[in-house]
Amino acid sequence: MVEDKVGFAKGLVDQYKNLLADWIPQEATLAIAIGDSYIYYVAGAYDVHLNNGKGIKKGSIAERVIQERRKIEAVVEEEVLGTPYYGIGYPIDLHGQPAALLVILPPNHHLAVKEPFRFITGKQQDEWAPIAIEKVSHFESLNKKSWFYAKSEQYKTNLTLKELHKRLPDCFLRIHRSYIVNIHSIQKITRDFSSNLMVVLKDNTELPVSNTYINDVKRALEF
Missing domain, CATH: 2.40.50.1020 (LytTr DNA-binding domain)
Known part of the structure; x- marks a missing residue:
């Protein structure tokens, strides 16, 4: 069952990479989380070491996406994963269960630098x-x-x-x-x-x- 989810997750990542290829930077790290753990992880140039099976930390983008079922975009501080990162999380479904697709980049990446709210x-x-x-x-x-x-x-x-x-x-x-x-x-x-x-x-x-x-x-x- 776990193998099925991992295989399905890999297929989803490949599908989303093709769909979002125009904007996902080549150095991005990609991950999928479901339940209370990460089940698929492809490290890019900025590796935050989310090994398959690693538990989802409180305050992480993955936790918020799964709970709130909406896109979350934020810079996450070092204390959450041990490494600061800028992430964008998308709500997806995996075998009928709420899951999160994560795009992870360095905290100082140009996509993370936003103009002040007007x-x-x-x-x-x-x-x-x-x-x-x-x-x-x-x-x-x-x-x-x-x-x-x-x-x-x-x-x-x-x-x-x-x-x-x-x-x-x-x-x-x-x-x-x-x-x-x-x-x-x-x-x-x-x-x-x-x-x-x-x-x-x-x-x-x-x-x-x-x-x-x-x-x-x-x-x-x-x-």
Whole structure:
């Protein structure tokens, strides 16, 4: 049964390589993951050592593609696989089971270098709206979902805060594992009753600054 899946996976990789030949760089590493492990791996010039049978790590592109059933494109940090990489994952089906096709490249590959967001599309109920990025006051991670706020309206986005942080303009500042704020939306920096730093936005929203980001905040705001 495993051999059947591996053989079928090889055929899928060959098929997708032909379909995507116009854009897949020759140095790309290709892999297929299903369930909780990788079942097919063809190392390119940038080898991240995903041997067949290796378990899927939490936070990897493969895990997210299989769980969310959507294309995922991101730079993944070193702690996930031991080697940083830029990857694009596509949801596919393998013998009726959800699987992921991965294209893996170096983290500094030109495909990974993106222009900062000029707008971001948010969802409210069953509607989507593109919002100019300068109108966003802050981003929030809550209940394993990402949200952003513009003119006191809340919108949902499929991007994680880590992904957002890499593509936001310089005026956005990470202050907490759960918050990224637009510097232009800050009214003041103050302290709470426990002397912890707090960011107060112009709409009077109060957001905590975690110890991890205190130095970044002070350096960015020069105080």
